[in-house]
Amino acid sequence: MTTLKDTTYEPLTTDTAIKLSKDLQLFNEDDLLFAHEIGDGNLNLVFRIQEELTGKSIIIKQALPYAKVVGTSWPLTLDRSRIESESLKRTYQLVPNYTPKVYYSDSELAVTVMDDLSHLTIVRKGLIEAVQYPKLAKDIGLFLAHTLFYNSDFGLNQQEKKIQSGRFINPELCKITEDLVFTDPFFDHDTNNIDEQLKPFVAETIWADQSLKLEVAQLKQTFLTKAETLLHGDLHTGSIFANDDETVVIDPEFAYYGPIGFDIGAFVANIILNYLSQDVHLADHPDKKAEFQKYLLTVITETWNVFEEEFTVLWNKHPQDAFMNTNGYLGQTLDQIFKDMIGFAGCKVIRRMIGLAGVEDVEAIIDLKVRNQVKQRALSLGKEIILNRKDISSIEHLVKVVTKYA
Incomplete structure:
Protein backbone atom coordinates (compact mmCIF):
# COMPACT_ATOMS: atom_id res chain seq x y z
CA MET A 1 0.00 0.00 0.00
CA THR A 2 1.18 3.50 -0.78
CA THR A 3 2.54 5.46 2.18
CA LEU A 4 2.29 9.21 2.47
CA LYS A 5 5.49 11.16 3.04
CA ASP A 6 6.08 14.61 4.45
CA THR A 7 2.52 15.00 5.62
CA THR A 8 1.51 16.91 8.72
CA TYR A 9 -1.72 16.62 10.64
CA GLU A 10 -4.67 18.80 9.84
CA PRO A 11 -8.38 17.98 9.91
CA LEU A 12 -9.65 16.57 6.64
CA THR A 13 -12.28 18.18 4.46
CA THR A 14 -14.37 16.46 1.81
CA ASP A 15 -11.85 17.63 -0.81
CA THR A 16 -8.75 16.45 1.05
CA ALA A 17 -10.45 13.17 1.97
CA ILE A 18 -10.99 12.51 -1.75
CA LYS A 19 -7.37 13.43 -2.47
CA LEU A 20 -6.18 11.07 0.27
CA SER A 21 -8.18 8.16 -1.14
CA LYS A 22 -6.62 8.72 -4.58
CA ASP A 23 -3.12 9.16 -3.15
CA LEU A 24 -3.57 5.75 -1.50
CA GLN A 25 -4.54 4.29 -4.89
CA LEU A 26 -7.83 3.03 -3.50
CA PHE A 27 -9.50 4.54 -6.58
CA ASN A 28 -8.27 5.37 -10.07
CA GLU A 29 -7.02 8.86 -10.69
CA ASP A 30 -9.83 9.61 -13.17
CA ASP A 31 -12.63 8.18 -11.00
CA LEU A 32 -15.41 10.62 -10.19
CA LEU A 33 -15.60 10.61 -6.40
CA PHE A 34 -18.02 12.13 -3.93
CA ALA A 35 -17.33 12.60 -0.23
CA HIS A 36 -19.80 13.12 2.60
CA GLU A 37 -18.97 13.82 6.25
CA ILE A 38 -21.25 11.38 8.06
CA GLY A 39 -19.84 11.32 11.59
CA ASP A 40 -22.40 11.81 14.34
CA GLY A 41 -20.19 10.69 17.20
CA ASN A 42 -18.50 12.67 19.95
CA LEU A 43 -14.83 12.49 19.02
CA ASN A 44 -14.05 12.11 15.29
CA LEU A 45 -14.56 13.04 11.66
CA VAL A 46 -15.96 10.29 9.43
CA PHE A 47 -16.11 10.54 5.63
CA ARG A 48 -17.74 8.21 3.10
CA ILE A 49 -15.94 8.30 -0.24
CA GLN A 50 -17.94 6.87 -3.14
CA GLU A 51 -17.28 6.42 -6.86
CA GLU A 52 -20.22 7.61 -8.96
CA LEU A 53 -20.36 4.91 -11.63
CA THR A 54 -19.46 1.70 -9.77
CA GLY A 55 -20.76 2.65 -6.35
CA LYS A 56 -17.51 1.46 -4.76
CA SER A 57 -17.04 3.17 -1.40
CA ILE A 58 -14.77 3.36 1.62
CA ILE A 59 -14.79 5.07 5.00
CA ILE A 60 -12.06 7.43 6.20
CA LYS A 61 -12.12 8.09 9.92
CA GLN A 62 -9.92 10.78 11.42
CA ALA A 63 -9.38 11.55 15.08
CA LEU A 64 -9.64 15.18 16.10
CA PRO A 65 -7.21 16.59 18.70
CA TYR A 66 -10.14 17.44 20.96
CA ALA A 67 -13.52 16.03 21.96
CA LYS A 68 -15.91 16.96 19.16
CA VAL A 69 -18.86 16.92 21.56
CA VAL A 70 -17.26 19.65 23.72
CA GLY A 71 -14.76 21.51 21.52
CA THR A 72 -11.15 22.59 21.72
CA SER A 73 -11.41 23.15 25.48
CA TRP A 74 -11.19 19.36 25.90
CA PRO A 75 -7.96 18.27 24.14
CA LEU A 76 -7.42 14.58 23.33
CA THR A 77 -4.47 12.57 22.10
CA LEU A 78 -4.36 11.61 18.43
CA ASP A 79 -2.73 8.32 19.44
CA ARG A 80 -6.23 6.94 19.94
CA SER A 81 -6.39 6.59 16.15
CA ARG A 82 -3.40 4.23 16.21
CA ILE A 83 -4.97 2.27 19.05
CA GLU A 84 -8.24 1.97 17.16
CA SER A 85 -6.63 0.79 13.93
CA GLU A 86 -4.43 -1.74 15.73
CA SER A 87 -7.42 -3.02 17.68
CA LEU A 88 -9.44 -3.40 14.46
CA LYS A 89 -6.59 -5.29 12.80
CA ARG A 90 -6.17 -7.60 15.79
CA THR A 91 -9.90 -8.22 15.99
CA TYR A 92 -10.06 -8.89 12.24
CA GLN A 93 -7.50 -11.67 12.78
CA LEU A 94 -9.79 -13.28 15.35
CA VAL A 95 -13.31 -12.61 14.03
CA PRO A 96 -13.19 -11.23 10.47
CA ASN A 97 -16.93 -11.75 10.01
CA TYR A 98 -17.67 -9.24 12.77
CA THR A 99 -15.03 -6.59 12.04
CA PRO A 100 -14.48 -4.06 9.23
CA LYS A 101 -11.30 -4.57 7.20
CA VAL A 102 -8.68 -1.84 7.55
CA TYR A 103 -7.06 -0.84 4.24
CA TYR A 104 -4.71 1.81 5.54
CA SER A 105 -3.85 3.65 8.74
CA ASP A 106 -1.53 6.55 9.48
CA SER A 107 -0.74 7.60 13.03
CA GLU A 108 0.61 11.00 11.93
CA LEU A 109 -2.57 11.90 10.07
CA ALA A 110 -4.66 10.03 12.71
CA VAL A 111 -6.64 8.35 9.94
CA THR A 112 -7.99 4.85 9.45
CA VAL A 113 -9.37 3.76 6.08
CA MET A 114 -11.76 0.84 6.23
CA ASP A 115 -14.79 -0.97 4.84
CA ASP A 116 -17.94 1.04 4.23
CA LEU A 117 -20.80 -0.57 6.16
CA SER A 118 -23.59 1.57 4.72
CA HIS A 119 -25.48 -1.55 3.60
CA LEU A 120 -26.07 -2.17 7.32
Missing part, protein backbone atom coordinates in the same frame (compact mmCIF):
# COMPACT_ATOMS: atom_id res chain seq x y z
CA THR A 121 -27.89 -0.06 9.90
CA ILE A 122 -26.69 1.23 13.26
CA VAL A 123 -28.24 -1.15 15.78
CA ARG A 124 -29.25 1.61 18.20
CA LYS A 125 -31.32 3.34 15.54
CA GLY A 126 -32.89 0.06 14.45
CA LEU A 127 -33.79 -0.95 17.98
CA ILE A 128 -35.41 2.42 18.66
CA GLU A 129 -37.66 1.68 15.69
CA ALA A 130 -38.33 -1.84 17.07
CA VAL A 131 -36.33 -3.68 14.41
CA GLN A 132 -35.44 -7.22 15.43
CA TYR A 133 -32.01 -8.50 14.39
CA PRO A 134 -32.23 -12.31 14.42
CA LYS A 135 -28.46 -12.90 14.57
CA LEU A 136 -27.47 -10.03 16.87
CA ALA A 137 -27.29 -11.94 20.16
CA LYS A 138 -25.44 -14.94 18.76
CA ASP A 139 -23.01 -12.81 16.79
CA ILE A 140 -22.19 -10.53 19.71
CA GLY A 141 -21.86 -13.52 22.03
CA LEU A 142 -19.34 -15.12 19.66
CA PHE A 143 -17.55 -11.80 19.10
CA LEU A 144 -17.17 -11.34 22.85
CA ALA A 145 -16.06 -14.92 23.53
CA HIS A 146 -13.33 -14.92 20.88
CA THR A 147 -11.97 -11.42 21.40
CA LEU A 148 -12.01 -11.58 25.19
CA PHE A 149 -10.57 -15.12 25.37
CA TYR A 150 -7.84 -14.89 22.73
CA ASN A 151 -6.50 -11.55 24.01
CA SER A 152 -6.25 -12.83 27.60
CA ASP A 153 -3.74 -15.00 29.43
CA PHE A 154 -6.24 -17.83 29.03
CA GLY A 155 -5.96 -17.87 25.23
CA LEU A 156 -2.76 -15.99 24.41
CA ASN A 157 0.81 -16.84 25.31
CA GLN A 158 1.42 -14.91 28.51
CA GLN A 159 4.60 -13.26 27.24
CA GLU A 160 2.91 -12.17 24.02
CA LYS A 161 -0.01 -10.86 26.05
CA LYS A 162 2.35 -8.66 28.10
CA ILE A 163 3.92 -7.29 24.92
CA GLN A 164 0.52 -6.70 23.33
CA SER A 165 -0.89 -4.98 26.40
CA GLY A 166 1.91 -2.43 26.17
CA ARG A 167 0.72 -1.38 22.71
CA PHE A 168 -2.71 -0.55 24.09
CA ILE A 169 -1.88 1.80 26.94
CA ASN A 170 -4.73 4.29 26.51
CA PRO A 171 -4.65 6.66 29.50
CA GLU A 172 -6.61 9.59 28.11
CA LEU A 173 -9.61 7.63 26.90
CA CYS A 174 -9.53 5.41 29.98
CA LYS A 175 -9.68 8.62 32.01
CA ILE A 176 -12.90 9.52 30.20
CA THR A 177 -14.42 6.19 31.24
CA GLU A 178 -13.06 6.46 34.78
CA ASP A 179 -14.66 9.88 35.18
CA LEU A 180 -17.84 9.70 33.12
CA VAL A 181 -18.85 6.11 33.96
CA PHE A 182 -17.44 5.41 37.41
CA THR A 183 -17.11 8.77 39.16
CA ASP A 184 -19.02 11.85 38.04
CA PRO A 185 -22.54 10.35 37.87
CA PHE A 186 -22.27 9.32 41.52
CA PHE A 187 -21.54 12.86 42.71
CA ASP A 188 -22.98 16.31 42.00
CA HIS A 189 -20.41 16.99 39.30
CA ASP A 190 -20.54 19.71 36.65
CA THR A 191 -20.10 17.21 33.80
CA ASN A 192 -23.46 15.63 34.61
CA ASN A 193 -26.45 16.45 32.44
CA ILE A 194 -29.55 16.35 34.64
CA ASP A 195 -32.91 18.03 34.27
CA GLU A 196 -33.67 20.13 37.35
CA GLN A 197 -36.90 18.21 37.96
CA LEU A 198 -34.94 14.96 38.10
CA LYS A 199 -32.13 16.28 40.29
CA PRO A 200 -33.80 15.71 43.71
CA PHE A 201 -34.42 12.06 42.82
CA VAL A 202 -30.80 11.63 41.73
CA ALA A 203 -29.50 13.34 44.86
CA GLU A 204 -31.49 11.07 47.14
CA THR A 205 -31.26 7.80 45.19
CA ILE A 206 -27.71 7.96 43.85
CA TRP A 207 -25.54 10.65 45.42
CA ALA A 208 -26.61 10.08 49.03
CA ASP A 209 -26.33 6.29 48.97
CA GLN A 210 -23.02 5.32 50.58
CA SER A 211 -23.60 1.60 50.05
CA LEU A 212 -23.96 2.22 46.31
CA LYS A 213 -20.82 4.36 46.27
CA LEU A 214 -18.88 1.61 48.04
CA GLU A 215 -19.84 -0.93 45.37
CA VAL A 216 -19.05 1.49 42.55
CA ALA A 217 -15.68 2.25 44.12
CA GLN A 218 -14.89 -1.47 43.98
CA LEU A 219 -16.02 -1.68 40.36
CA LYS A 220 -13.90 1.35 39.45
CA GLN A 221 -10.91 -0.27 41.13
CA THR A 222 -11.51 -3.39 39.06
CA PHE A 223 -11.62 -1.29 35.90
CA LEU A 224 -8.41 0.47 36.90
CA THR A 225 -6.37 -2.58 37.84
CA LYS A 226 -7.73 -5.80 36.30
CA ALA A 227 -5.82 -6.00 33.00
CA GLU A 228 -7.32 -9.30 31.86
CA THR A 229 -7.89 -8.82 28.15
CA LEU A 230 -8.00 -6.37 25.26
CA LEU A 231 -11.38 -4.67 25.45
CA HIS A 232 -13.32 -2.85 22.80
CA GLY A 233 -13.86 -0.35 25.60
CA ASP A 234 -17.11 1.25 24.40
CA LEU A 235 -19.34 -1.55 23.14
CA HIS A 236 -22.72 0.14 22.92
CA THR A 237 -25.42 -0.37 20.28
CA GLY A 238 -24.24 2.74 18.42
CA SER A 239 -20.95 0.93 17.77
CA ILE A 240 -22.62 -2.03 16.07
CA PHE A 241 -23.92 -2.27 12.49
CA ALA A 242 -26.27 -5.08 11.53
CA ASN A 243 -28.97 -6.48 9.28
CA ASP A 244 -30.72 -9.85 9.23
CA ASP A 245 -27.55 -11.62 8.13
CA GLU A 246 -24.55 -9.60 9.37
CA THR A 247 -23.25 -8.00 12.56
CA VAL A 248 -20.15 -5.79 12.53
CA VAL A 249 -18.54 -4.02 15.50
CA ILE A 250 -16.80 -0.67 14.95
CA ASP A 251 -15.12 2.18 16.89
CA PRO A 252 -12.72 0.49 19.35
CA GLU A 253 -10.79 3.70 20.08
CA PHE A 254 -11.31 3.13 23.82
CA ALA A 255 -9.49 -0.21 23.51
CA TYR A 256 -7.22 -1.10 26.43
CA TYR A 257 -6.42 -4.05 28.68
CA GLY A 258 -9.15 -4.35 31.31
CA PRO A 259 -11.64 -6.71 32.96
CA ILE A 260 -13.35 -9.31 30.77
CA GLY A 261 -16.81 -8.41 32.05
CA PHE A 262 -16.68 -4.78 30.96
CA ASP A 263 -17.57 -5.12 27.26
CA ILE A 264 -20.34 -7.60 28.05
CA GLY A 265 -21.82 -5.27 30.65
CA ALA A 266 -21.72 -2.32 28.27
CA PHE A 267 -23.70 -4.18 25.62
CA VAL A 268 -26.24 -5.52 28.12
CA ALA A 269 -26.76 -2.03 29.58
CA ASN A 270 -27.66 -0.62 26.19
CA ILE A 271 -30.18 -3.38 25.53
CA ILE A 272 -31.70 -2.71 28.95
CA LEU A 273 -32.08 1.00 28.18
CA ASN A 274 -33.80 0.29 24.88
CA TYR A 275 -36.09 -2.16 26.70
CA LEU A 276 -37.17 0.53 29.17
CA SER A 277 -37.59 3.15 26.46
CA GLN A 278 -40.03 0.97 24.50
CA ASP A 279 -42.62 1.54 27.21
CA VAL A 280 -42.91 4.97 25.60
CA HIS A 281 -41.93 4.40 21.96
CA LEU A 282 -44.44 1.55 21.56
CA ALA A 283 -46.99 2.73 24.12
CA ASP A 284 -49.73 2.92 21.48
CA HIS A 285 -49.00 -0.60 20.22
CA PRO A 286 -49.21 -2.86 23.28
CA ASP A 287 -48.98 -6.16 21.40
CA LYS A 288 -45.93 -5.03 19.44
CA LYS A 289 -44.40 -3.65 22.62
CA ALA A 290 -44.80 -6.94 24.45
CA GLU A 291 -43.32 -8.87 21.52
CA PHE A 292 -40.37 -6.53 21.08
CA GLN A 293 -39.52 -6.28 24.76
CA LYS A 294 -39.58 -10.07 24.93
CA TYR A 295 -37.13 -10.10 22.02
CA LEU A 296 -34.81 -7.67 23.86
CA LEU A 297 -34.79 -9.87 26.96
CA THR A 298 -33.93 -12.81 24.71
CA VAL A 299 -31.00 -10.80 23.33
CA ILE A 300 -29.64 -10.33 26.86
CA THR A 301 -30.07 -14.01 27.74
CA GLU A 302 -28.75 -15.41 24.47
CA THR A 303 -25.75 -13.10 24.34
CA TRP A 304 -24.55 -14.27 27.74
CA ASN A 305 -25.35 -17.92 27.07
CA VAL A 306 -23.51 -17.92 23.73
CA PHE A 307 -20.55 -16.13 25.31
CA GLU A 308 -20.43 -18.62 28.20
CA GLU A 309 -20.75 -21.67 25.93
CA GLU A 310 -18.16 -20.49 23.41
CA PHE A 311 -15.75 -19.27 26.09
CA THR A 312 -15.98 -22.75 27.64
CA VAL A 313 -15.22 -24.41 24.29
CA LEU A 314 -12.20 -22.17 23.74
CA TRP A 315 -11.01 -22.74 27.31
CA ASN A 316 -11.06 -26.50 26.85
CA LYS A 317 -9.55 -26.52 23.35
CA HIS A 318 -6.85 -23.87 23.60
CA PRO A 319 -5.63 -23.53 27.20
CA GLN A 320 -2.49 -21.45 27.67
CA ASP A 321 -1.92 -22.35 31.32
CA ALA A 322 -1.62 -25.71 33.09
CA PHE A 323 -4.05 -24.62 35.82
CA MET A 324 -6.86 -24.28 33.27
CA ASN A 325 -7.41 -28.04 33.58
CA THR A 326 -8.02 -27.70 37.31
CA ASN A 327 -11.55 -28.67 38.34
CA GLY A 328 -13.58 -25.61 39.24
CA TYR A 329 -11.26 -23.00 37.74
CA LEU A 330 -13.43 -22.35 34.67
CA GLY A 331 -16.60 -22.10 36.73
CA GLN A 332 -14.96 -19.72 39.18
CA THR A 333 -13.70 -17.57 36.32
CA LEU A 334 -17.08 -17.37 34.58
CA ASP A 335 -18.80 -16.58 37.88
CA GLN A 336 -16.49 -13.62 38.46
CA ILE A 337 -16.94 -12.40 34.88
CA PHE A 338 -20.71 -12.60 35.36
CA LYS A 339 -20.66 -10.59 38.60
CA ASP A 340 -18.35 -7.99 37.06
CA MET A 341 -20.59 -7.80 34.00
CA ILE A 342 -23.68 -7.05 36.10
CA GLY A 343 -21.91 -4.32 38.07
CA PHE A 344 -20.51 -2.68 34.96
CA ALA A 345 -23.93 -2.83 33.28
CA GLY A 346 -25.44 -1.03 36.27
CA CYS A 347 -22.80 1.71 36.11
CA LYS A 348 -23.37 2.14 32.39
CA VAL A 349 -27.15 2.42 32.87
CA ILE A 350 -26.73 5.11 35.51
CA ARG A 351 -24.12 6.98 33.53
CA ARG A 352 -26.32 7.20 30.44
CA MET A 353 -29.21 8.68 32.43
CA ILE A 354 -27.37 11.50 34.19
CA GLY A 355 -23.86 11.68 32.72
CA LEU A 356 -22.39 13.76 29.91
CA ALA A 357 -23.45 11.52 27.00
CA GLY A 358 -27.00 10.15 27.08
CA VAL A 359 -28.54 7.65 24.69
CA GLU A 360 -30.96 8.42 21.89
CA ASP A 361 -33.24 5.59 23.02
CA VAL A 362 -34.27 7.68 26.03
CA GLU A 363 -33.37 11.21 24.96
CA ALA A 364 -35.68 10.88 21.93
CA ILE A 365 -38.69 10.78 24.28
CA ILE A 366 -40.20 14.22 23.68
CA ASP A 367 -42.33 14.58 26.80
CA LEU A 368 -39.88 15.70 29.50
CA LYS A 369 -42.00 14.37 32.36
CA VAL A 370 -42.30 10.96 30.74
CA ARG A 371 -38.59 10.94 29.86
CA ASN A 372 -37.70 11.65 33.48
CA GLN A 373 -39.97 8.82 34.60
CA VAL A 374 -38.07 6.42 32.34
CA LYS A 375 -34.80 7.78 33.70
CA GLN A 376 -35.96 7.23 37.27
CA ARG A 377 -36.77 3.61 36.53
CA ALA A 378 -33.43 3.13 34.79
CA LEU A 379 -31.53 4.71 37.69
CA SER A 380 -33.35 2.52 40.21
CA LEU A 381 -32.63 -0.57 38.10
CA GLY A 382 -28.97 0.32 37.68
CA LYS A 383 -28.67 0.83 41.41
CA GLU A 384 -30.37 -2.47 42.25
CA ILE A 385 -28.20 -4.61 40.03
CA ILE A 386 -25.02 -2.94 41.28
CA LEU A 387 -25.96 -3.51 44.91
CA ASN A 388 -27.15 -7.09 44.32
CA ARG A 389 -24.62 -8.19 41.70
CA LYS A 390 -23.11 -10.79 44.02
CA ASP A 391 -26.52 -12.34 44.69
CA ILE A 392 -27.87 -12.42 41.12
CA SER A 393 -27.29 -16.06 40.32
CA SER A 394 -27.95 -16.39 36.59
CA ILE A 395 -28.71 -14.46 33.43
CA GLU A 396 -32.37 -15.46 33.85
CA HIS A 397 -32.29 -13.95 37.33
CA LEU A 398 -30.90 -10.70 35.91
CA VAL A 399 -33.63 -10.60 33.27
CA LYS A 400 -36.24 -11.11 35.96
CA VAL A 401 -34.90 -8.09 37.82
CA VAL A 402 -35.01 -6.01 34.63
CA THR A 403 -38.66 -6.86 33.99
CA LYS A 404 -39.65 -5.34 37.35
CA TYR A 405 -38.93 -1.90 35.94
CA ALA A 406 -40.92 -2.03 32.70
